Amino acid sequence: MRTAEQNLQLLQEIEANRDFLLTAYAQNPQLLRRAEPRIRELIDATWQQEGGSPERRPFDKQRGISLIELIIFIVIISVALTGILLVMNQVTAHSADPLVRKQALAAAESLMEEIQLQDFPAASGAPATVAVTKDNRTDYHVVTDYNGFATTGIYALNDGTAPIPGLEGYDANVTVTAAPLPLGGIAAGSAVQITVTVGDVTLDGFRTWRAY
Secondary structure, three states: OOOHHHHHHHHHHHHHHHHHHHHHHHHOHHHHHOOOHHHHHHHHHHHHHOOOOOOOOOOOOOOOOOHHHHHHHHHHHHHHHHHHHHHHHHHHHOOOHHHHHHHHHHHHHHHHHHHHOOEOHHHHOOOOOOOOOOOOOOOOOEHHHHOOOEEEOOOEOOEOOOOOOOOOOOEEEEEEEEOOOOOOOOOOOOEEEEEEEEOOEEEEEEEEOOOO
16 A cells, blocks of 8 residues: 555656646647547647647746757857957057057157257357257257257157167157248247157147247
């Protein structure tokens, strides 16, 4: 004679088998149509009690995902990852660009300030003294002496022997020409235009002379 626990276990096994068959026939109605008449009657009766049919009953017992769903998921993730990696590659490749431009801009501004602080030829009372080189920049100069000044690498004002560490790859070029007129009412010959180029950065400035 079976115990209550054994009877409960048997009922659970029967219910599990029933759920398995219902799920199998729900996923494949054609399988149900090929089944024996008695099985079809039992399954149809069960679905009628539960308010469904093999074609319309939701797959309540289904768990996980199908192979097609898995493949679609992999394709979508692959496309998304490809786009993200392309963006990351672009960001990584150009991450140093802002720093390079800032260094070039700082070097150009420093050189521009150095030139604008020089005397104007009319104020000095003498013509241009000698062309500026990286070795004689601490000597006396007037602003027009910087016309044609060029270096490979950025050098400190008082050291023309070696470029500043980290700035060896920047080239500097300077042109000093007569300022285009009219320039705010400034007389001809009383202003020059200074163009400083460092790397891909170009700055334009002016130096004027005015008698007081």
